[in-house]
Amino acid sequence: MPAMSPTMTEGGIAAWKKKEGETFAAGDVVLEIETDKATIDVEAQDDGILAKIIAPDGSKNISVGSPIAIIAEEGDDLSGAEKLASEAASDKPPSPKEGNVSEAPKADSSPKQPETPVRTETKPEVPKGDRIFASPIAKKIALERGIPLAKVNGSGPEGRILREDVEKYKPSAPAATSTASFPSPTASLPDYVDIPVTNMRRTIGTRLTQSKQDIPHYYVTLDINMDKVFKLREVFNKTLGEKDKAAKLSVNDFVLKAVACALADVPEANSAWLGETIRQYKKADISLAVATPTGLITPIIKDVGSKGLASISAEGKALAKKARDGKLQPQEYQGGTFTVSNLGMFGVSHFTAIINPPQSCILAVGATTPTLVPAPEEERGFKVAQIMKVTLSADHRTVDGAIGARWLAAFKGYLENPLTFML
Numbered sequence: 001m002p003a004m005s006p007t008m009t010e011g012g013i014a015a016w017k018k019k020e021g022e023t024f025a026a027g028d029v030v031l032e033i034e035t036d037k038a039t040i041d042v043e044a045q046d047d048g049i050l051a052k053i054i055a056p057d058g059s060k061n062i063s064v065g066s067p068i069a070i071i072a073e074e075g076d077d078l079s080g081a082e083k084l085a086s087e088a089a090s091d092k093p094p095s096p097k098e099g100n101v102s103e104a105p106k107a108d109s110s111p112k113q114p115e116t117p118v119r120t121e122t123k124p125e126v127p128k129g130d131r132i133f134a135s136p137i138a139k140k141i142a143l144e145r146g147i148p149l150a151k152v153n154g155s156g157p158e159g160r161i162l163r164e165d166v167e168k169y170k171p172s173a174p175a176a177t178s179t180a181s182f183p184s185p186t187a188s189l190p191d192y193v194d195i196p197v198t199n200m201r202r203t204i205g206t207r208l209t210q211s212k213q214d215i216p217h218y219y220v221t222l223d224i225n226m227d228k229v230f231k232l233r234e235v236f237n238k239t240l241g242e243k244d245k246a247a248k249l250s251v252n253d254f255v256l257k258a259v260a261c262a263l264a265d266v267p268e269a270n271s272a273w274l275g276e277t278i279r280q281y282k283k284a285d286i287s288l289a290v291a292t293p294t295g296l297i298t299p300i301i302k303d304v305g306s307k308g309l310a311s312i313s314a315e316g317k318a319l320a321k322k323a324r325d326g327k328l329q330p331q332e333y334q335g336g337t338f339t340v341s342n343l344g345m346f347g348v349s350h351f352t353a354i355i356n357p358p359q360s361c362i363l364a365v366g367a368t369t370p371t372l373v374p375a376p377e378e379e380r381g382f383k384v385a386q387i388m389k390v391t392l393s394a395d396h397r398t399v400d401g402a403i404g405a406r407w408l409a410a411f412k413g414y415l416e417n418p419l420t421f422m423l
Contacts (some may be wrong), residue, residue: 001063024044147195151171204295219391266278266407338360350365361392
């Protein structure tokens with residue numbers, strides 16, 4: 001099991017892309033590894049043959065450095081692969097060393113182990129009992145449709161329930177139900193579904209609990225008039241034409257640009273608490289909170305201050321799609337200096353967000369709503385304005401209340417006068 005990131009200690013096998021006995025070339029995707037954040041393709045470094053799979057599809061909690069397969073070269077005798085795999089699975093895993101490639105012991109052209117040997121917890125059969133093995137998207141669809149997973153027949157490896165299994169599920173007719181076995185129509189339906197905690201969900205829980213317990217949060221809320229942003233956005237999007245709808249700007253693109261500009265004005269907010277030091281960043285690498293079927297992840301748009309609205313929009317859309325598909329690379333979600341969480345598209349008017357450590361700030365963006373505001377220049381003395389409510393969550397160890405207020409004032413100034421983006 002290779003380490004797909006510096007912090008990875010264990011992972012799972014999402015799917016093998018090659019079958020036992022199948023050849024592969026350097027650069028071919030051999031398997032997909034599930035980490036606590038994403039599903040990552042693993043490419044072969046050299047040509048070879050997949051002699052024996054030790055950890056099958058769906059295997060979980062495999063420690064980094066544990067054997068997951070035996071690979072061989074063209075011309076090798078594969079008859080010894082079974083025995084070699086059994087020995088590798090039972091042996092204590094070696095301690096992986098950076099840059100050190102370890103191979104299986106060779107004996108008369110018998111297959112060799114993969115370049116990164118690892119220990120695995122093999123699961124030849126799905127454990128029997130109440131636990132139901134299903135993919136995250138299958139669980140989500142079943143929960144939404146009220147389908148009992150216990151009644152669904154899985155077509156995946158070792159009976160794992162896949163998305164298509166849930167979508168094809170049809171409840172049995174009431175007439176086919178035996179009244180002797182089931183006294184009432186609802187007796188056969190469970191009152192709940194137990195969903196196993198994924199590595200990603202466990203990591204989210206651990207990090208957010210630690211953040212809320214260890215970081216002294218405080219919150220500053222401000223109302224922002226978005227009238228000029230709406231007008232400028234309309235002008236820009238008209239220039240793109242009907243043929244390029246995918247490239248049209250969203251309100252969130254303006255928010256990200258304003259965040260970067262405000263961080264340049266108040267750099268104290270662009271910092272991280274490192275224990276003995278406070279690291280203040282010179283560039284705004286903004287983490288964008290994206291909801292996925294398996295949990296929240298924050299892909300990063302690098303150096304937002306140096307990019308135009310169109311570039312921010314295109315990069316944000318591409319990263320969000322990769323996040324939902326589980327295809328983010330570690331460098332695309334690890335790091336970041338400031339986070340934006342926008343729930344406005346769900347109609348949420350106001351909320352507070354939990355800081356993503358070691359960052360010092362996260363901005364919670366609500367929906368824009370028509371609001372009556374004083375307008376002495378108007379005959380009626382008031383007008384309707386598009387008001388957006390935002391809340392800054394800040395770490396008081398690095399960002400004092402006055403600094404947080406200064407940053408929000410700068411952010412408000414940029415959004416209420418968006419032409420300043422062009423200066």
